[in-house]
Amino acid sequence: MYTQAAAYRSLPGGALDPDRQLYDRIAAAERRLVKKFDIPVRSGHAWEVPAGHVVRISQVDGPQVGDLNLWNLHDPRERFWAARTRQLQRSSMSTYDRFWSTLPHLRPLATVVADTLAEHPDAAVIHDLLGTRCDPYVNRMLTGLDFDYHCHSNLTRAVQPFGLTEADVHDVLNVFQLAGLNNKYQYFMAACPAKPTDYFEFFAEVDLLCALSTCPGGDLSVDMWGPEAASAEEQLEHCHPLAIEVYAVEDTALTGWQPPMPAQYQGDHGIQD
Template sequence: MGSPAAAYQRGAGGALDVDRAFYQRLADGDRLLVESFEIPIRSGRAWTVPKGHLCRIVTVEGPQVGDLNIWHAHDPRERLWAARTRQLQRAHVSTFDRLWSTLPFLRPLVTVTADSLASYGVDGEGGRVHDLLGTRCDPYVNRMLTGGDYDFHCHSNLVRAVLPHGLTEFDVHDVLNVFQCTGLNDEDRYFMKACPAKPGDHFEFFAELDLLCALSTCPGGDLSAPMWGPDVQDPVELCHPLGVEVYRPSPDLLDGWKSPERAAYRNLHGMSMP
């Protein structure tokens, strides 16, 4: 007996039908590097990606989990909607999956164009990479579980990263855990495993809109050591920086592409309008 069909089905030519040939051409085609930087361990940084550009996150020295937030650069009320992306795409995303934005916008913010860990698949314990199941570590849960304060959780790193862009803690949202290996155990509880990335592994996406992105290099590093529990020690030796590269593809590769429109529904919600 097979597993149940996905609840959200995609039809040919519909909103969930991705032009794979187009995005493969972007992944393989000529491009110009326009920005490159590294994010040190246990820190965060925010940057912009113009629409029509590619952004690549790289494990430059060794395995490292990164917590990613994405907003529309011109209206941060539009931002990554992790829950709906799990339903429309998958709980762990890879090449040709999209990350969708919140209501009332509901459109793809990015499309994944390259993933060097795509072949990881599902391991023997049900682990998969690039996780939308969980969210960022934060000092509030840490205080609740341990009674202590630590100010460099992913939530805090992201808060500090976006302050220069006029955003606050209230704008930080559920993340895509890039390079993170997770799943649900036999008790239907969330687990995290050691990051399988090697130096030079990468996760790349195409900006469908003008974007503001923020990334935290998780203080748990590659997550091979537990972050909470009776035997926790500071895993600083497991932490590595992450690289970010922004590319402008050759203009001819964008022929026929246009930035997606916001959702067609006109926000009446059954109310009478004057």
């Protein structure tokens, strides 16, 4: 086990040291439900979230993994950057971790404020950032078959009404997914440990467009590919919906909060006129 310190660190009170009292206050604040819906199995849905609101993703009637994308509602070129988030935070996400956006913006789009799996024995590898969405291209490569309900396709259909396309779908946060690297440093996925009472909440730092897919592998308790893979019909038995709630929080809880500014780099990358 490596014991080196993290490569990306800030000074106390810096960009990587969020005000935990603020986010605890937001998580505990009185709130008003403004939107609620379920995302059925093997489908996707996109929705808008105003800055200063909280989104809760909940289990419904069985363990289910979801693939999450985030965009700046007013400029979809600014979107969640999973790779930089892995570097600035860690290989999975939990309370106080932030969803960092792409260059040239590089700011938190959202901050995790609640995670009922934070104390789970495997918490370090739940809400996975190492992997990305399943897609029909890799499925065709591995199985020789076409399948239209992988997370990439579900997200593509979900964002189409907002004027976005397949090219806008990006690397995800695998919410509720238990995954990591095995002793051969190969990526693995294991059965989702979530229960119907579990949820994951994040606070919108800017106006967001969110999209979530209910993974066609369901709880990932059976293999999706390889010699022991279950068929798509067998995997369906392990699929469940996910619930979405969007809350407005009382204004007093937001005292001291301001939407984050984009990165302040003012250079020209050394380009000479």
